[in-house]
Amino acid sequence: MGQRIEPDRVALIVEDDFEVRGLAAALLEETDLAVVETASAEEAMDYLRQHAAEVAFLFADVRLPSLMDGLDLVRTVRHEWPWVRTVLTSGGPLNDRRGEVPRDVRIMPKPWRALDVLMEAEKAAQSSRHH
Template identity: 75%
Template sequence: MGQKIDPRRIALIVEDDFEVRGLAAALLEETDLRVVEMSSAEEALDYLRSHADEVAFLFADVRLPCLMSGVDLARAVRIKWPWVRTVLTSGLAPDEGLSDVPRDVRFMPKPWRALEVLMEAERAAQGYRPA
């Protein structure tokens, strides 16, 4: 009998700044997670609706274009897909609208440290449990 191999899990990056998103993607490609990039919370939600069972890690900026912020996205993800380890990041000062960050969501100020991002991704990969 063969051993069941889980599909490769996903790190979903949601960042509207192309260069910052590319830097995060390059960093996360060094992990065991497959990287998917989005530029808005709405795009990320559309993706999650059909691929949430594969997503282990969400790394999103607080300020995003369109109607939803990264905080809105994090709230939706925590309710609908609680197994997705979620990290929000921002260049904002902690007192600038970040009081609404859900309790179980990690916040990393920009510029973030590569090692911290990698450690969160590793925790996501190890703790991944789809519903």
Template identity: 70%
Template sequence: MGRKIEPCRTALIVEDDFEVRGLAAALLEETDLQVVETSSAEEALDYLRIHADEVAFLFASVHQPRLMNGVDLARTVRLKWPWIRTVLTGGESIEDEASGIPRDVRFMPKPWPALEVLMEAERATQGRRH
């Protein structure tokens, strides 16, 4: 008899700052999630078009280097892949950055608390919502 193989659980990090992205990756590598790093929302969407079924957790900066920002990315992910637990992060002015974020997307100001990031990743692995 065949055995059902569960899809790989992946955390997708979207951050243009190399050092911050590396810190997030090192933190999330402490979980059961495989970590994939991207430097822009467009790069993340390219990855998701092929691997969305593997992604359980999206951790993205609101500020992005190209045309699409983190809020746009979160909206797209919520529409196309609603099972992906999404957390957006940002600095200085929380009110400006958090405006327009979908209700089921968490906003975490930078510097983000490591324990809260790990708890969100854990929630992502507790089951998919599709």
């Protein structure tokens, strides 16, 4: 039996809705990235503080159930860990907060399309190989 090579790059999902998070995880497990799921920005930050070097892709919802929302999270990640390819998802319009989204963050409205998510994850996996 051949040994399974564990991926050394991670897709970090930040979504408080259990079903949506599970759907994103199932999708991202089809890529070369290992999948880590978190339900809040704080959980994601805890993970990043310890494992940021392994994270290639961040897939975060704007609305999160705590002091720090998804927009705060992606702004922090782009500043602290600029190599992490970042996608922000939203079920509603960002309106007055759109100007707060960093230029290089992709905004994906919900319901997102599986192919769009996979393409972003694949770009992250490709670029992380050169990181």
